[in-house]
Amino acid sequence: MAHPSVEQVWEWLETIPDPEIPVISLIDLGIIRDVAWEDNTCVVSVTPTYSGCPATSMINMDIETKLRDCGLTKIELRRKLSPAWTTDWLSEKGAAALEKYGIAPPQPAGGPQRCPHCQGTQLEKLSQFGSTPCKAQWRCQTCLEPFEYFKCI
């Protein structure tokens, strides 16, 4: 039986939003590491962002639901631990979408480059931990608004 191409499956996956930050897709986030056919089973390898990220099970469910809706019946999700996820895998499109959404994207320097609200550069760190494990809390000293920073890992 012919099955959809791997490229087709990637296209479907591209439409699945991250459950916690719905403006970026799972592919933008860089957590889908591989798609392959093994006989008639579609194998999707997923890596967790943080080991205890509670969104992991929801992400797996979203992938399975999406692929079933697209007509696939034999699907296997594999956890791929290594190499460990890094924010370097966040796509440029994803980084731009994050900033527009009000979350400062990760920077190699280790802190946000500018305030996602007013672009101010006088910033202070409030806490290395935010509303989810992947974010830190910062504040802009120009507009005084707090904002979240997607921290490097």
Next chain:
Amino acid sequence: MAEVDQKALLQFLLRMGDNTLVLGHRVSEWCGHSPILEEDIALANTALDLIGQTQLWLGYAAEVQGEGKSADDLAFLRDAWDFRNVLLTELPNGDFGQTMMRQFLFDAFQSVILARLLKSSDTTVSEIAAKAIKEVAYHVERSADTVVGLGDGTEESHSRMQAALDYLYPYVGEMFLSDDVDAAMAAAGVCPDPTTLREEYDALVSKVMANATLAIPANAYTHKGGRTGYMHTEHLGHLLTSMQWLQRAYPGCEW
């Protein structure tokens, strides 16, 4: 490479996973009770990371055990005498300062041991270490900063942090004890003998305590018995009654 003794490997994995499980549960007890919102969120996130790491360590432990059990089975269906965490992780939270001191003393250990485990001869161990070490880098940065901030803070915060260090320090030595399990892990290249980690640990802890203006107690007495399972403190049983209650009352319950 030497043949890895599976029983010893299981013990090693339980030690790693029970440390993060028990401390993760302890830290989660702060949820909704911290001095300020930022600290509450930070503690909850730290607990979450620790529980996530537990899933990896105990998941692998269950696989090595080969009895068809899961990480959940190991977490929720063992009794106190089967736990292999160091005593430090099961001690009560005390005040916020004591919690942060305990966190730092443990984070410092994790940062040292995980760095060595990156080169483990066991691929799964090195992969788990590579994942966990990124999270621990944030934990140790925060706990060290907090210990310095409170130690070198007001008279009140300084005296509380010194009291926390005096209380907790006798539990530090257990992390660096060595037995047959450790010897087997070292021989197989899975994990270096814990005694060889002490120097690096002491250097890190001394530096932070100096910045925190806190004095490390001279008394070298070491409480032990957690990592071997010989004898836990009375605190572990109380922790388990809370953590395991649901699975004990409603066996097999899922939602």
